Amino acid sequence: MKRNNDRIQKSETRKESLIDSLRLPKDICMGAMKITLTGNREAWIENYRGILEYTECQILLQGRTCQVCFEGSRLSIDYYTNEDMKISGCISCVKYI
C-alpha cells in the first residue's frame, strides 16, 4: 500500500515538473480545483464536478482528484453553473479530504 502511494506521488511530481517546464496552466492540466476566497465571507470555486452535500453549516464539493469541504455558518450558494459557483456566508474552515 505504501509502495503504491509512493508510486502515485512520484508520477504526480513528474507530471507537475513537466507541466511546469511547459508552462501550462496547472488548474486545467492537473484537474485541480481553483478556490478564490475573499476574507471569510465569499468563495469562488472553479473546476469542480458537483455538490455532494449542502447544509447551512457545511458544503462538500467533489473535485476531480479530491473533495473539498467548506465549513461555517449561514452558508448559501449565490449561483451555481457548470463552470463556477459562488458561496457566501461565514466560512470558518476549508478542508481537503
Added chain:
Amino acid sequence: MIKFLKYMKGYLRVRIQGFSPERFMNLCSNKGILLWDIVREGDAYCMNITLKGFWEIRPIVKKTGTRVAILERYGLPFFLPKLLKRKMFVAGLILAVGFWLVSSLFIWDIRLTGNYQITDDVFRSFLEENQVKIGMRRDTLDIEELEKQIRRQFPQITWASARLDGVRLLIDIKENDAPIQEQKPQTIPGTDLVADYNGRVVSIIVRSGVPKVAIGDTVEKGTILVEGKVPVYNEDTTVREYRYVDADADIILEHAAEFTAELPLTHTEKRYTGREKSIHYIKLGDRSWALPQNRPFLVYDAVIRESRPLMLERLDLPAFLGTVTYREYQNTEYLYTEEEAKAHLNQKLMDFLAELDEKGVQIIEKDVRIEKGTDAWALTGQFLVQEPVGERAETERIEVNETEADG
C-alpha cells in the same frame, strides 16, 4: 445589467424537496441550467431558476426523485400577459404613444432671439402672414424660404437662421447695428438759414453761403441769417450770376424763453380697500376657459398672472395656468402739500432743462417762481438762453439778365 436580462427572460423561485437535491443541482449544472440564490430551508432547498431552464428540468426531476414546487414567478414573460388583460391600460398606452407621435409632427413653440429693433409682436405678425404659426405641420415649413423671406421683409436684418429643434422653431437673427443710410432725394441746392426766434446773434461760423448778419445783431424770427445764393461778380462789380448752395453755418442766438407748468391743487389716488377676489383659468393656445363670474367689485383693477407648468414648458405645449386677481379700490382726492407740489413742479422743470441741454442750449439767466393760484399751482420760468439755430428755407432765385450782365 445581468439583473435586467434575467428580468426580461423571466425566472422562477422554486422549492426542491426529496431524496437528493444535491444530485438535482449537479445535473442542472451539467445541463447548463443556471441556478442562483440557493438557500437551505429545513430539509428543502429554495433557488432561482431561469424560465428556459425550468422547461428542461422535468427529466432531471424524474431521475432524482425530487419534487419541485413553484414559489414565485418573476420577469416580463409573467408580467406582460397580466398587463395585457387590462384593456383600458393598454388602450391608454397606445393612445399616449400615438398622441406623442402625432404631436411631434407639429410646431409647438417659436422662439426668436437676437432682435433689438424689431419687436416680438412685429415679427410674430410677419410670421403669421407667411403662414408660420404655432400648431402648423413641420413638413409644410420651408426653412430656407422662410430665411429668405425674413431678409427680404426686414432690410435691417443682416443674417437670419431658422432651425427646428424637436417641435420648437428657433429663429436667430442679427440686426444691422449701423443706421440705415436713407437715400436723400436729389434736390437742386439753394437753401437759406433763417432765424427760429427773435434774439441777438452771439456767434456765427459760416461754412457755405453768404452771412447776412454779424455778431451782436438783433434779428427777428424769419430773418435770413445765411443766404444760399452766392453772387459771382463781373469785373465792374455787377453781379454776373448767382451760384446756389445749401447754406451751412453754426449760429448761436441769444433769446428769451419761457416755461410754464401747472399742477392742480388736488389729485386722485387709488386707495386699495384690501378686498381681493381671484379666479383661475386655463389657457390653451389663444382660447381660455374660466369659471363665469359677475362683476366682482364696483371699482377695481385686475392683475393677471400667467404661468406655464414646468413640464408643459419642456414639452412646449402652449398651455398656461393663470390667475386674475381683482383688487377693489376707492378713488380718494388728496390735496397736494406745498412740498409735494414743489417737488412735482421742480421735476417738470428739470425735465424741461434736460430737454434743453440735449438740444445744446446754454442757459445764461434763469428766473423761476412757484405760486399757488386759486385752482392750481403754477410754475413760471423766464430764461435767457443761447441756442444753436438755423432753419432751412428755400432761397429766393433771381434770374440775372444776361444782357444786362454783359453790359
